[in-house]
Amino acid sequence: MAPVNRVVVIGGGPGGYEAALVAAQLGADVTVVDSDGLGGSAVITDCVPSKTLIATAELMADMEEADELGLIIGAPGPQDDALGVDLAKVNTRVKTLALAQSDDIGRRLAREGVRVLAGRGRLDGGDRVVATLDDGGEEVLEADSVLVATGASPRTLATAQPDGERILTWEQVYDLDEVPEKLIVVGSGVTGAEFASAYNALGVDVILVSSRDRVLPGEDADAAEVIEQVFTRRGMTVLSKSRMESVTRDGDKVTVTLTDGRTVDGSHCLLALGSVPNTGDLGLEGAGVNLDDGGFVTVDRVSRTSARGVYAAGDCTGVLMLASVAAMQGRIAMWHFLGDAVAPLDLKTVSSNVFTAPEIATVGWSQQAVDAGEIEAEAVMLPLSGNPRAKMQGVRDGFVKLFARPGTGIIVGGVVVGPRASELIHPVSVAVSESLTADQMAQAFTVYPSMSGSVAEAARRLHRVKP
Incomplete structure (x- = not known):
């Protein structure tokens, strides 16, 4: 009978818990040592809370078009119908949803047989983790592989110290x-x-x-x-x-x-x-793990550090600090260590989003890279103001931009600015990851009327008649 691989994960954020799930799926004995709450900052203090707050803000922003759409808000009458915000109630909802998501992650890990220890972990060499537990105890964990996924914290300055109030x-x-x-x-x-x-x-x-x-x-x-x-x-x-x-x-x-x-x-x-990595007092240097000048853990495209058997994932690596990238780094690390099929991380297929109003979503090669001559590509930019669904919804701001290789027409990048751009970027992301051509994207049916129609229209405008 083959020996069971022992995996210890330090940090329960997206990089950590996703790695733990993969390792458990592949038959490893997995322990997660977590100090901040399962889900990490992405769930507890960053992505989930901020996007929950932004969901309320988006609704408020949409009300700017109320008059054009025929809605009357704040009309005079016996009741005060003016639109306002109860920030205390909003923030209560924010924190409630964040904790609920964290609890969901905990239940999923438990179902998959992952052991979770509440405390702080530090490396003692490359094959042992010492867990200082929240209850005052200490546990030494032998490991065939360690994944460091300790995240990052908000950067502050000596001249700008937060007080938590103002x-x-x-x-x-x-x-x-x-x-x-x-x-x-x-x-x-x-x-x-x-x-x-x-x-x-x-x-x-x-x-x-x-x-x-x-x-x-x-x-x-x-x-x-x-x-x-x-x-x-x-x-x-x-x-x-x-x-x-x-x-x-x-x-x-x-x-x-x-x-x-x-x-x-x-x-x-x-x-x-900005952010600073949580890499202090983890025993990394003693274990032979290299850090860069900013204190981030140096990793390769399969999440290996410079120490044998030690991997790292997420914001502590400084590699495109997104929850989705952290999760993929963690999965890749365990696929690699446990011998499953694995493809190295390809940042040119990562889609990302800025949750402003309107949103900005991007994937693949950028306009800056094209302008700098890093890649040869043709670009088409199509304003959303001409989209029939956008007109119906009172949307004036935004556009779809696609980049395609000359000759082959393969889509290599795109930008979407508009409401729910985070959803609209998906077909472009699929095109980039699967090397689809502009013609293939253009010939796929879209709903009429829809915002996604502008993605297909931009692709049609990249069509070139073959001689």
Whole structure:
């Protein structure tokens, strides 16, 4: 009888629990050591909570088109019908859903025979994990393989320290009971833009402080331009090329001081300054695991670290910090270790989404890469304003953009900006991962009228008559 492989996973986020499920499916004896709650920050303090908040904000944003659609909100009468938000109730729902999702993950792991220990794990060499348990005990776990999936935490600065009340990280906003009177968001990357968009839709006076010349500097430039135009049209103040020096609090007022000496006052400040990996005090260096200059675990495309038998997945690796990528890294690690069929991680097939209103979804090669000559591709951009379903719904902002290889017509990338772009990107993602041509995409039926019709129309416009 073949010996059972012993797998220990440190961290119960998407990278950790998905790896545990794969390892259990393949017959391994699996233990997860988790300190923050199953689901990790993705479920407890980041993705699930923020997107739940954004779901409420989206509904508020949709109400902007109410008059055009024939709806009357806030009409005079014996009852107050004005649209408002109960932030305490919203945040209660946010936290309730997050804990429910975490509980679901725990039940799934238990059904699959995965043992879960509440505590902190650290490597003792490459084949042993010491678990310091929350109940005060300690357990030594022998391992044939270890997966490190400890995630990352919000980055702060010595001059901008959160207090959990007025100066907040994105993990702390869900304790707010009242709508901020004036919210200053520092950082215009994905996290900053998403929260700025959400609170703006909830009726908050928002100031977005961006050190770059535009919001969302890492996204498609055409898409970022649309988002910034929408932000300003909805009353948000965007301070571009404005770098934060410090954040201070005086009673109910916070002051953001910029490096050029200007100051911005508000009632609350949300720090969206990026993330730092949770890789300290894990025994990584002693086990021979290499870290980069930022403290992230260095991994290859099958999630191996520099130490034999030690893998890593998720935000602690700094590899495209998305829950979907973390989960795939974890699965790949276990498929590789346990000898199942495995394909290395291919970041060019990863679809991602920015949950602003409208959303930005992307997959594959980007406009920036095409412009830089990294890949030769033809592009078509089709505004959603001409889409019949968009007209019916009062949607004016957004577009579909596709990139195809000249000659073959193979779709190599795409961008969708619009409502539920996270759903509309899927056919483009399938096309990229399966190397479908623009003609193949164009010839697939779409519902009329539908937003997805614009994806097919963009593909049709990439058709070239063969000589």
